[in-house]
Amino acid sequence: MRLTQLETFRTVARTLNFRRAAERLHYAQSSVTEQVQGLESDLGVTLFDRTGRKLRLTEAGARLLTYADQLLSLAEEARVAVTGQAVTPSGPLTLRAPETLCARRLPPLLTAFHARHPQVRLTVQPSGRADVRRGLQEAEIDLGLFLGRVPPGLDVACEEVAQEPLSLVAPPGHALAGRPGVTARELAACGFISTQTGCAYREIFESAWAEAGPLPQVVAEVGSVAAVARCVASGMGLAVLPEVAVMDELARGDVVALRWDALPRASVWMAWNAQxxxxxxxxxxxxxxxSRAERR
Structure with a gap:
């Protein structure tokens, strides 16, 4: 067994797709196939079940994957110990995150990262919560960002990397606008606009009321944050959104912020495959x- 074969096998095992593995490794697909077949020949076992529509690991392949992780990790540890130098990051790095974070929060971090590691080819994909989860589950991405809690049942390592201030926004001229503060009782009588159930922003809206009392009436479910903000501006109702998502609308005066002291912050979590x-x-x-340490 060669380390290059093990790395190729592990990539195929994580993606369960020879084409995607080839793209991640920058190999021709035929080279990936040859390396896996060579490894199977050396070991005298079949590592992948190719009979169905979807590639699957065999029992032998699943066992080898555990050892491949350990061997490749040990090889890197040995290289660092002998040379005293950590590996220079290079190759692809794919990240999925909510569109608001991609547009507003990530660019400075991405720019700084590129300046420090120019050999890394970044791919940043604005994605909904379900797409981030699927990307991690199917090893399509390296890192995923969740606004709000990490979905339960997802076998990943995760870490809170930031907190996003939330904003309670209302149309200009609303009866509660201009007050030094509002209460949950006053807000309970108002209609709210939210994104759909299962969306990170809907969870943020609901978590804002976790200790405040019963949820107010949701008069409309709208598919995007930008559309929610526009509906608020038109007078349809109030909304709870990340402050960064409505910065432009607040600056233009399209919507106004109401001060509700009970409004929490939304956690931003980064998740990755620990193995x-x-x-x-x-x-x-x-x-x-x-970056987080510098902001504190």
Whole structure:
């Protein structure tokens, strides 16, 4: 067994797709196939079940995957111990995050990361909560960002990397606008606009009321944050959204912020496969931690 074969096998095992594995490794698909077949020949076992529509690990393949993780990790540890130098991050790094974070929060961090690690090819995909989860489950991505809690049942390592201030917004001229503060009782009589159930922003809206009392009436469920903000501006109702998502609307005066002292902050969580963290992903995670420490 060669380490290159093990790395190729592990990538195929994580993606369960020869084409995607080839893209991640920057190999021709035929090279990936040849390496896996060579490993199977050396070991005298079949590592993948190719009979169905979807590629699957065999029992032998599942056992080897555990050892491949350990061997590759040990090889890197040995290289660092002998040379005294950590591996220079390079290659692809794919990250999925909510569109608001991609547009407003990530660009400075991505720019700094690129300046420090120019050999890493970044791919940032604005994605909904379900797509981030699927990307992690199917090893399509290296890192995923969740606004709000990490979905239960997802077998990943995760860490809170930031907190987002929330804003309670109302149309200009609303009866509660201009007050020094509002109460849950006053808000309970108002109609609210929210995104759909299962969306991170809907969970944020509901968590804002966890200790305040019963949820107010949701008069409309709208598919995007931008559309929610526009509905508020038009006078349809109030909304609870991340402050960063409505910065432009607040600056233009399209909506106004109401002060509700009970409004919490939304946690931002980064998640990754604990068994497979590439040097590039590890470097991005370190920079994220540094950035958070600087903001404190």
């Amino acid at each position: 497979r963290l590439s040097p590039a992903a590890a470097a991005f995670l370190r920079m994220t931690r540094e």
